[in-house]
Amino acid sequence: MxxxxxxxxxxxxxxxxxxxxxxxxxxxxxxxxxxxxxxxxxxxxxxxxxxxxxxxxxxxxxxxxxxxxxxxxxxxxxxxxxxxxxxxxxxxxxxxxxxxxxxxxxxxxxxxxxxxxxxxxxxxxxxxxxxxxxxxxxxxxxxxxxxxxxxxxxxxxxxxxxxxxxxxxxxxAAPLAAPPNGDQTSTMAEVNTLANLLASCVTAGPGSACDQLLDLAHRPGRERPRDTLQAAVDIAHDPGNNAAALFDLAATTPRYGPALPAAPDAWTVALRYDGNGHEVDGPGNLAFDADGNAWISNNYGFDADPLVPACGGRTVLKFTPTGQDAPGAPYRGGGLYGAGFGITVDAKGSAWVGSFGFQGRDCPVDPTGLERSVSQFAPDGTPLSPPQGWRGAGIVQPQGMSADRAGTVWVANCGSDSVARIPDGDAARAREVATPGVHKPFGTSVDPAGRLWVSGNGSDTVQVVGPDGTPGPTVSGGGLNKPLGVATDSRGNAWVSNSGILPVPCGNSSVDDLANAVAAEAGPRPGTSVTLIGSDGTPAPEPFTNGGLFLPWGVAVDGDDTVWVANFGGHRVARLCGVNLAACPPGYRTGQPISPAGTGYTSDGLERNTGVQIDPSGNVWLANNWRTVPIQTNPGGHEVVVLIGAAAPVPAPQLGGPAQP
Structure with missing residues (x-):
């Protein structure tokens, strides 16, 4: 032998x-x-x-x-x-x-x-x-x-x-077969159905079934796939292409089960992660470090029972790229309480999280003194901020956060109508920068030139701030309507989500106001759209709609400059053609929906999503922030959801617009 x-x-x-x-x-x-x-x-x-x-x-x-x-x-x-x-x-x-x-x-x-x-x-x-x-x-x-x-x-x-x-x-595999996946979502059945689709060719051998598969998987404007593997790759790239016809072909060879009972609107594969199963409660937003680990802000202290009052979350989560807790995670300390939408990873690998003071109804804690700081964590999770957090610089009810290549960390002070600038990540040098053009600053993004873009949820505006903190132009019009998320592309343009109806719960607005705005949900709301603002501060004349825009919240731009929008309703994510038309289907225009016009990419694994980010592997991560029917004692969702291989990869940490790895 x-x-x-x-x-x-x-x-x-x-x-x-x-x-x-x-x-x-x-x-x-x-x-x-x-x-x-x-x-x-x-x-x-x-x-x-x-x-x-x-x-x-x-x-x-x-x-x-x-x-x-x-x-x-x-x-x-x-x-x-x-x-x-x-x-x-x-x-x-x-x-x-x-x-x-x-x-x-x-x-x-x-x-x-x-x-x-x-x-x-x-x-x-x-x-x-x-x-x-x-x-x-x-x-x-x-x-x-x-x-x-x-x-x-x-x-x-x-x-x-x-x-x-x-x-x-x-x-x-076990992670897909068990909760929070398994029979709790349709993804396992979808993977089996995709396997049946390939089996239609494998079983038949060369001939009509294989020709059908390769023809249906053929992406417009691209070379026809030569084999079953490339056909599956092409479906992953363009999941809405011929979705119903592909389902019909898969149904001819039911070798794997359980399978889908009906055609999906698109063949996106959505995988839920919940870490150790008892830590995620109201994930707000995400940021990736240089190794592709996901740092996740958490609104509430975990409790699976929505009727048990949840106080503010005191941990920041860190998931490995495959959804497990990183060593020692979740991490505590540094003054963290009730984190919101604000989280970023800086050029040195430190994670920064804003203490917004979120908590469920009937929590006995007074959050007033706990909503005025940001917390800093070393790459291994060690808190670098003091027990009360980093304070000052106008930090009140912090929301969106971003970092730039020079090491500056920016914080949107939703409760004080300003931003905090922390040069080189040195909290001792932090100062408040007035943003008179925005009320209730919320979303932030740094562009390739190092400028900060800040959305004003209460003013229907966007403010530009120079790298040194000098206030730039204020942008209005273009459909800006209770804006939330902001993301910049590789050319310095800003993409802004317009919720239309969602009031940020800071200043004179409360979480109850937000809950009332989403009550009796019946469909996409008037004013929901996405606004494109040119790098010179000029908004496009009309906002972009459709493609699955329901209650737009977070925005991310991938390595092809394609735009992804999370929705606080409708169980869907939207995908829009960006400024790189070569990455879009032939004949598409900037802002035109790539995801199905009426539905977007839907998934029963999604709930009410806030944050959306793209990782270095091309996966789209979304935060299930609230449950579909949110009970305000503890409304938080308990998972993050990952669309596998759906986007062009983005290097991490993101420090000023997306780029190719």
Whole structure:
């Protein structure tokens, strides 16, 4: 057996060296063996060329072939290879039926599985489910030449694939199969339905079912996908394209269940995270650090019972990219109480959180003295601010927060109609900057030039502030109507969400006023829209509507300058074409909805969303801030929701407009 193993390794090495420099194996790497099986909806699949790859580096490297084998009649294969020394290397397997025997039609079937990102199973299963998981998680790193990307986005994406499918069994992965996912949302059934969609081609072989799949997955203006893996990647990129027809095709091959009973409006895959299950209560907003971890503000102290009065949250959450608590999280101290929408990560990796003083009705705590500070945490969660928090600089009921490349941290003082400027993250040098053009400043964003944009929820305006704190122009018009979130794009334009009816509960407004505004929800409200303001401060003549805008709150711009809008109602997120028209479907204009015009991207995993942010892997994170029916003793939602692979990645921390990694 030892002699046979040595022969196999030598043969694999010779084959890889003969294939060219990109397939060569570095001397000294540790020998390894990976057993596996290729399966389709109808059972084992023999005759597949199984190739193990190391993903390429986004700096220009190509994927490297580590080993090859052919699946036997029972679908099994053995890959002998040398394990890369780089512990961050991303490994994935393709089972390709495209190189068929002479005289046979070329098969478009390619199945995939991610090998790295979790402990390698004793036997790797490659099937339709693992292909869906790989296609969505790696959607933003997969192209005609294979998988390539940079740290941390690529590595985190590979790990996230294991949240969708178990590569040791080919079944639904535990995080997707259990609460807060499982039968609590439709995502598990959706992944099974997508697997059935691929099975329609795998089971039929070359022919009409495969042609249908490739035609329906074909993105307008893009090359038609050549195989099942690329078809799944294209669906992840454009989930609203031919959604109903794709469902009909999936229904012809019901191999995996439970499956969806009806067509979705779009094939977005929404995964809920709740950390340890008893910490998330009213997540307000999110910010990512350089490793792609999510720092999350939390309105309330956790209690699963909405009838138990919840006082202000005293913790900041930190989730790993796969949704677990970071070591030691959640973190306490530093004066934190009842955080709202304000959270950011600065250039040195410190997390900053505003103490707004949120608490549920009948909480016995007087929040008056607790709503006047911001808290600072080291990357490991150690509080850097004193027990009463950083105070002064006009900080009263702080909301939106942003950081810039120079190290300045900005705070929107919702209760004092100003912003706080904290240069170089040094709270001792903080000062108040008057913003006379806005009342109830709420959302903030720093543009590529270092300017701060601040929305005025109570004045229907936006104020621009220079990097040094010099007040700039005040913007009005363009449909600004009780604005909330602000996000800037790579060209210095600002995108502002107009809630139309939502009063921020600071100053002379209360949480009850906000609750009354959303009561008796019947549909999108008048005035809900998004305003585009040019980098020169000139708003577009008309705001943008549709695409799923219901009660717009948070806004984020991805690495392609595409705009994402969270909604405080309607269980949906909207996606709009940005200023980079090349990233939009052919013929689209700036502001035109990419998500379905009437619904947006809906999900029963979403509740009332406030914050929305894009991570370095291209996942869209949304905060389930309030429950759908909020009882004011404890109205908080208990999850964050992640749309897997839906957006163009954004480097983190974000310090002035999005960029390509």
């Amino acid at each position: 030892r002699r046979r193993r040595g022969v196999l390794i030598a043969a694999a090495l010779l084959a890889q060296l003969a294939a060219g420099p990109s397939q060569a194996v570095a001397a000294g790497w540790e020998p390894a063996e990976q057993c596996g099986v290729v399966r389709g909806g109808d059972g084992p699949l023999g005759g597949a060329e199984v190739t193990l790859y190391q993903a390429g580096d986004g700096g220009g490297g190509r994927p490297r072939v580590l080993g090859r084998a052919r699946s036997r009649e029972d679908g099994r294969f053995t890959l002998d290879y040398r394990r890369p020394e780089d512990l961050r290397a991303v490994l994935y397997v393709l089972a390709d039926f495209g190189r068929e025997r002479r005289g046979a039609a070329r098969s478009p079937v390619t199945l995939a599985a991610v090998l790295s990102g979790a402990a390698a199973p004793s036997e790797l299963v490659v099937n339709e489910r693992t292909t869906v998981a790989a296609a969505y998680a790696l959607a933003r790193f997969t192209g005609p030449g294979g998988v390539t990307g940079t740290y941390p986005g690529l590595q985190n994406a590979a790990a996230i694939a294991h949240n969708l499918a178990d590569t040791g069994t080919g079944e639904i």
